[in-house]
Structure formats: structure tokens, C-alpha cells
Amino acid sequence: MDFNPSCKDKKKTIDQSVLLCCKLFISESRNHAALDAIEQAARFNPETVIVNKFEDRAYNRVRYTLVSYVVQDTTRSAIYSPLQQAILAMVEAAFGAINLELHTGTHPRLGVVDDILFHPLAQASLDEAAWLAKSVAADIANRFQVPVFLYAAAHPIGKALDTIRRELGYYRPNFMGNQWAGWTMPDMLLEKPDEGPSEVSRARGITMIGARPWVALYNIPILSTDFSVARRIARMVSARGGGLPTVQTLGLVHGEDSTEIACMLLEPNQIGADRVQNQVEMLAAEEGVEVEKGYFTDFSPEMIIEKYMNLTSAQRD
Structure with a gap:
């Protein structure tokens, strides 16, 4: 969808309390030239603000x-x-600068543009977040010929992200046990994507796109190199593991x-983080290992709105 209302129309219809937030996950953090290109692409649109980078x-x-209005x-x-x-624009820059075939890391991924998640902020609705998720999914699939799987509110029946990832083998390391x-994976997908071809480009991989209420991302360091211990603790903390x-x-x-222990707090x-921290500390003590205080990888929704307002105000000045 390329509809772009005139400035006059925008003034009539923009409500700065209707905001959407996008978390864009890209499989790269070591190639600074690639990240510079991605961030430069975002700067061509001053009405969208990068409020945080992790x-x-x-x-x-x-x-x-990223945050902008609707x-x-x-x-x-x-x-x-x-x-x-x-x-x-950022997705195009990422595909132009990153080749998944050359990527190595300890975090699972299925694509260069691995995940795009939309959240409603302030007075925006989940329907509006889902609308944008589906629009972006169609654009990425058609423009870049990348298979796209929708999840949560963007999916026709609300299919969960972890369910789709499990079906695609996301959680199984494919190199040296933990990398x-x-x-x-096969170049032809057995699961039909929601948008785009079933054939996968090895250089670009697959993209997941969803919409849901706010999710907090909280990581807890374990002072142990024993990967099996970390996996056991993670399994016992998760809802899936009881x-x-x-x-x-x-x-x-x-x-x-x-x-x-990388944690996704869906509610x-x-x-909250304190309860997860306590549970991890208890289980780690039973394993005979120490735990550091965890950390959030993003701001709260309230802080994100405040940063967005401050940054857009500074641009106008």
C-alpha cells in the first residue's frame, strides 16, 4: 500500500495519541557498515523515529x-x-547488506529480517497494529520474494509465534551444538507461508511478522558455561515446561x-520480571550455579511514547 495522504489531509486526520510501535529484529550486529546502511535508510522518513536500538x-x-502515528x-x-x-526501506537495506549464508550466532534465526512485531501504543488498537503488520507482510513478500509467516493478531486464527517457529525448526541449533x-533447511518449504513464495532464498531466509499487545523482553545471565544447565532452567521456567x-x-x-536465559513476558x-528472576535464581541454586540480575532489552511503553514525543518535538524545533 503506497497511499500517502497530502499534508493538508494529514493535519485533519493525524491524532498523536494513535501510535504504533514496531520491533524490527535483524540477524546482524557485527557488521557496522550494514547497520549504518539500515539506519540511514530509516532517516529518509523523519516522521518515523528509532527510539531504541539493542x-x-x-x-x-x-x-x-520504531514509533510513528496512524x-x-x-x-x-x-x-x-x-x-x-x-x-x-530498512528491510531493503538489510537484504542488500546481509547474506544469511555468511551469518553465525548463538541466537536462533530464520532470516536476515527475522521478526517484525507491531504493538499498539497510547490510543491505538490491536486491530490497527494487525492491519499494518499484514500490509508490511504483503509488501515484503511481493517486493523481495521472501516467504512471510504471520502470527498472533496478524494471523487469521491467531497462531502463536513459538508454534510456527517450532514447526520451522527454529529452536534446533544447526552448527556445533549451540550455534x-x-x-x-530445505529450499522449498513444506509449510505454506501466509505471504510470498514457498521457495526460500538462502541469502534472505524467512520473515515472521506479527501484532500483539506489549511484550517485555528480559534476559538473565547465568554464570556458567554449561549450556545444558541453561537449557534445563529455561525449560522449567517457561509455561511450556510447566x-x-x-x-x-x-x-x-x-x-x-x-x-x-532469554525471556519473553507475554503478559x-x-x-513480571521480578517473579521470573526469583524463579531462575531458585532453579539455578538447585543446579549449583550463580545468577546475575537480569535486564530489559527495551524501554517500557510509557518511556517509548515519551522518547518519541521528545524526539519529534526536537525535530520540529
């Missing part, structure tokens, strides 16, 4: 958090967001002298 060299993964028609239906063109490297409801986890190698207002 890089992890051990994982060889970067996440950009334009609505007279029925208050979403018809345009500057986020769409900004994300497509993900290159592309080792642990905490609405918590998803991964045990991952993180650097040369530690491992890490952070119900099961």
Missing part, C-alpha cells in the same frame, strides 16, 4: 524499536502510517564465560 554481538542480532479516515479506520515505508549458521504462565524462554550461550503486568 545490539548483541554474541547473538549477532540487533533490534530496532492516519485515519473519517470513519476512524487506519489508512496510512509512516512506519510502513520506513520499515520497508546457528548459514541456511541448512513453569510460569505466559512466559517463554530460551537457554542460550552468551559469550565465552556465561550463558543466558508483563501479570507475570
Whole structure:
């Protein structure tokens, strides 16, 4: 969708309390020239703001958090967001600068542009986030011939991200026991994507795109190099392993002298970081290993809105 309302129309329909947030996960953090190209692409759209960037060299993964407004028609239906063109520009730059066949890291991934997740902020609705997710998915699939799988509110029946990833082999390391490297899956997918071809480019891989209420990402360092211990703790903490409801986890190698429990808190207002931290510390003590205080990899929704408003105000000045 390339509809771009005139400035006059925008002034009538823009409501700065209707905001969408995008978390864009890209499989690269060591190639600074590639990251510079991706960020430069985003700067061509001043109405979209990168409010945060989280890089992890051990994982060889970067996440950009972007925010912009939604334009609505007279029925208050979403018809345009500057986020769409900004994300497509960043995706194009990522595909131009990164080859998945040359990628190695300790975090699982299925593609160069591995995951794009939309959240409603302030007065925006989940339907608006899902609308943009589906629009971006169609654009990426058609423009770059990349298979796209939709999840959560963007999926016709709300299929969960971890379910789709499990079906695609996301959680199985494909190199040296704890590393993900290159592309080792079939070039023709058995699962039909929601958008795009079933044939996979080895250089670009697959993209996941979803929409859902706010998810908190919280990582807890484990002072042990024993990968099996980290995986056991992660499994016992997760809802899937009978642990905490609405918590998803991964045990991952993180650097040369530690491992890490990467946590996705699907309902952070119900099961928060403190409870997850306590559970991990208890299980780690039973394993005879120490745990450091965990850390969030992004700001809270309130802080993101504040940063967006401050940055857009500074641009206008």
C-alpha cells in the first residue's frame, strides 16, 4: 500500500495519541557498515523515529524499536502510517547488506529480517497494529520474494509465534551444538507461508511478522558455561515446561564465560520480571550455579511514547 495522504489531509486526520510501535529484529550486529546502511535508510522518513536500538554481538542480532502515528479516515479506520515505508526501506537495506549464508550466532534465526512485531501504543488498537503488520507482510513478500509467516493478531486464527517457529525448526541449533549458521533447511518449504513464495532464498531466509499487545523482553545471565544447565532452567521456567504462565524462554550461550536465559513476558503486568528472576535464581541454586540480575532489552511503553514525543518535538524545533 503506497497511499500517502497530502499534508493538508494529514493535519485533519493525524491524532498523536494513535501510535504504533514496531520491533524490527535483524540477524546482524557485527557488521557496522550494514547497520549504518539500515539506519540511514530509516532517516529518509523523519516522521518515523528509532527510539531504541539493542545490539548483541554474541547473538549477532540487533533490534530496532520504531514509533510513528496512524492516519485515519473519517470513519476512524487506519489508512496510512509512516512506519510502513520506513520499515520497508530498512528491510531493503538489510537484504542488500546481509547474506544469511555468511551469518553465525548463538541466537536462533530464520532470516536476515527475522521478526517484525507491531504493538499498539497510547490510543491505538490491536486491530490497527494487525492491519499494518499484514500490509508490511504483503509488501515484503511481493517486493523481495521472501516467504512471510504471520502470527498472533496478524494471523487469521491467531497462531502463536513459538508454534510456527517450532514447526520451522527454529529452536534446533544447526552448527556445533549451540550455534546457528548459514541456511541448512530445505529450499522449498513444506509449510505454506501466509505471504510470498514457498521457495526460500538462502541469502534472505524467512520473515515472521506479527501484532500483539506489549511484550517485555528480559534476559538473565547465568554464570556458567554449561549450556545444558541453561537449557534445563529455561525449560522449567517457561509455561511450556510447566513453569510460569505466559512466559517463554530460551537457554542460550552468551559469550565465552556465561550463558543466558532469554525471556519473553507475554503478559508483563501479570507475570513480571521480578517473579521470573526469583524463579531462575531458585532453579539455578538447585543446579549449583550463580545468577546475575537480569535486564530489559527495551524501554517500557510509557518511556517509548515519551522518547518519541521528545524526539519529534526536537525535530520540529
